[in-house]
Amino acid sequence: MTMVVSHWSANAAVLAVVALVAAAHLRGTLAIARDARQRGEAPPGGLRREAVVFYAGLLAVLLALVSPVGYWSQKYIWVRSVQDLLLANVAPALIVLGAPWLALARGLGMAGRPPPAARAGRDDVARPVRDWPPLPVLAVIGFNVVWCGWHIPALYDAALRFRAVYAAEIFSYLGLGVVLWLQLIGSRPLRPALTPLRRVILLMGTITVGTVLGMVLVFGSGLAYPTYAGTGHQVLSVVYDQQTGGAVLWVLMLPAYTIAGIALLIRWLNDEETGALTSGLDRLLKPAKSAWPSRPGLR
Numbered sequence: 001m002t003m004v005v006s007h008w009s010a011n012a013a014v015l016a017v018v019a020l021v022a023a024a025h026l027r028g029t030l031a032i033a034r035d036a037r038q039r040g041e042a043p044p045g046g047l048r049r050e051a052v053v054f055y056a057g058l059l060a061v062l063l064a065l066v067s068p069v070g071y072w073s074q075k076y077i078w079v080r081s082v083q084d085l086l087l088a089n090v091a092p093a094l095i096v097l098g099a100p101w102l103a104l105a106r107g108l109g110m111a112g113r114p115p116p117a118a119r120a121g122r123d124d125v126a127r128p129v130r131d132w133p134p135l136p137v138l139a140v141i142g143f144n145v146v147w148c149g150w151h152i153p154a155l156y157d158a159a160l161r162f163r164a165v166y167a168a169e170i171f172s173y174l175g176l177g178v179v180l181w182l183q184l185i186g187s188r189p190l191r192p193a194l195t196p197l198r199r200v201i202l203l204m205g206t207i208t209v210g211t212v213l214g215m216v217l218v219f220g221s222g223l224a225y226p227t228y229a230g231t232g233h234q235v236l237s238v239v240y241d242q243q244t245g246g247a248v249l250w251v252l253m254l255p256a257y258t259i260a261g262i263a264l265l266i267r268w269l270n271d272e273e274t275g276a277l278t279s280g281l282d283r284l285l286k287p288a289k290s291a292w293p294s295r296p297g298l299r
Helices: 012-038 047-065 068-072 077-097 101-107 116-122 135-149 153-161 163-185 196-219 226-230 238-252 254-285
Strands: none
Touching: 012 047, 012 101, 047 068, 047 077, 068 077, 077 163, 077 238, 077 254, 135 163, 135 196, 153 163, 153 226, 163 196, 163 254, 196 238, 196 254, 226 238, 238 254
16 A cells, blocks of 8 residues: 555656646647637537547656656566556557647647638648658557667666666657557547558557567566666565566556557458448449440441
């Protein structure tokens, strides 16, 4: 119980950044809703729901950094694994689902009132993420390289000892996590460049990399992270703690990825069914050609 109710942190930098982002998003959301009311329309559908999901993502960041999770992650490897999953998987997924981009741009003054076409109700038209064709694959590769790289013993221990390295770990997890989820599920007004089935393939590659990393820690018998040997383990030995941390990485990453994979497969099946239906209608509506050969001069 002590691990839950004690050791909350008042990290001023983290609290300030999260507060500024939340305030900018709230300001932008209210501005978008106000514009809709001035046009005599209802606010865009899902605006409130998206805001709640986005704030849940910010809450996950706070949970990872200023709650007891942040403190005990310096003492136990398995808690550090929970923190890593919150920063690299849970928070980015919620942020992307929350689709905060239009509201943040408006709240930060990076976008003024929408143009007339948008004010006519087309302000949320999807703009595909296709600025660079290899981006989806590179996003997945970059995320997995960073995910595995920060679990290399030298970097893992350096993040425990040096604040600058720890900050770099946090920003890389959040940044590349958001980029990864943007390519997997999209986020209004952005749209993934790949088809649902290809995104499932990228997702399976990410799951495979995470599984291998977890298995290495679970079945490893040597001490990978010696810095934790001096943090006063009272219940778990360092190696057992390390193996538990590997199990956390291995198992707890699966729910979010599994849900995303099922959703993508359903989307792919729906697209296939729609394509087949459209093709069938085209065949029915297209005039049939006569099977009899036509003779010259006859029409």
